[in-house]
Amino acid sequence: KKLAVFVSGGGSNFKKIHEGCSVGSVHGDVVLLVTNNKDCGGAEYARSNGIPVLVFPKGRREPSDGLSSTELVDVLREYGVDFVLLAGYLKLIPVELVQAFPKRILNIHPALLPAFGGKGLYGERVHKAVLASGARYSGPTIHFVDEEYDSGRILAQSAVRVNANDTPEELAKRVLREEHKLYVEVVAAICEERIKWREDGVPLIQSKG
Ligand code: GRF
Numbered sequence: 001k002k003l004a005v006f007v008s009g010g011g012s013n014f015k016k017i018h019e020g021c022s023v024g025s026v027h028g029d030v031v032l033l034v035t036n037n038k039d040c041g042g043a044e045y046a047r048s049n050g051i052p053v054l055v056f057p058k059g060r061r062e063p064s065d066g067l068s069s070t071e072l073v074d075v076l077r078e079y080g081v082d083f084v085l086l087a088g089y090l091k092l093i094p095v096e097l098v099q100a101f102p103k104r105i106l107n108i109h110p111a112l113l114p115a116f117g118g119k120g121l122y123g124e125r126v127h128k129a130v131l132a133s134g135a136r137y138s139g140p141t142i143h144f145v146d147e148e149y150d151s152g153r154i155l156a157q158s159a160v161r162v163n164a165n166d167t168p169e170e171l172a173k174r175v176l177r178e179e180h181k182l183y184v185e186v187v188a189a190i191c192e193e194r195i196k197w198r199e200d201g202v203p204l205i206q207s208k209g
Pocket of ligand 1: 109
């Protein structure tokens with residue numbers, strides 16, 4: 001399957017997915033990296049691994065030469081993209097893209113949705129909110145993307161214990177380690193077409209074999 005990954009930052013999830021593809025644990029190929037930040041770590045990693053980088057949307061200082069949302073969809077189609085993977089992409093996905101790739105866009109969120117999600121809750125703020133709530137568990141959620149932040153159907157989660165003395169940084173680090181494992185497993189599953197949609201619309205991952 002052909003994958004487009006969207007990142008805004010360091011891109012550690014993207015790297016793990018790309019590595020999974022390279023070693024064959026994921027039967028997929030990252031054909032395009034989309035970023036709103038052309039100098040981010042994820043974009044640099046893509047360039048040094050021969051993966052084309054597309055900047056979307058363009059920064060405020062370069063208003064006229066950016067792609068429109070429909071042009072972005074066209075580019076993804078030209079690359080033959082099967083799945084779009086959001087991995088720390090901080091911009092809202094245009095509705096044209098959501099509609100063009102129904103049930104084909106995934107996002108990873110660093111807490112257990114539907115708690116601790118929504119507009120404005122990203123990065124360190126998520127972990128601060130978890131710690132302030134007294135929740136004993138956190139962990140990544142991978143969900144399908146619809147037209148709002150963090151609100152599509154949940155596909156996979158993994159629990160990470162919250163320690164009494166955790167700082168947001170420590171919790172973030174433990175959750176991120178779990179994100180890497182979970183995202184690679186989930187991408188392997190979608191590439192092998194192991195997602196089954198329950199009648200009520202809940203997606204389930206079928207185990208191998
Ligand atoms: C991850 O914590 C992800 O859950 C969140 O942004 C972070 C991205 O990290 N949405 P990286 O760029 O993959 O290292």
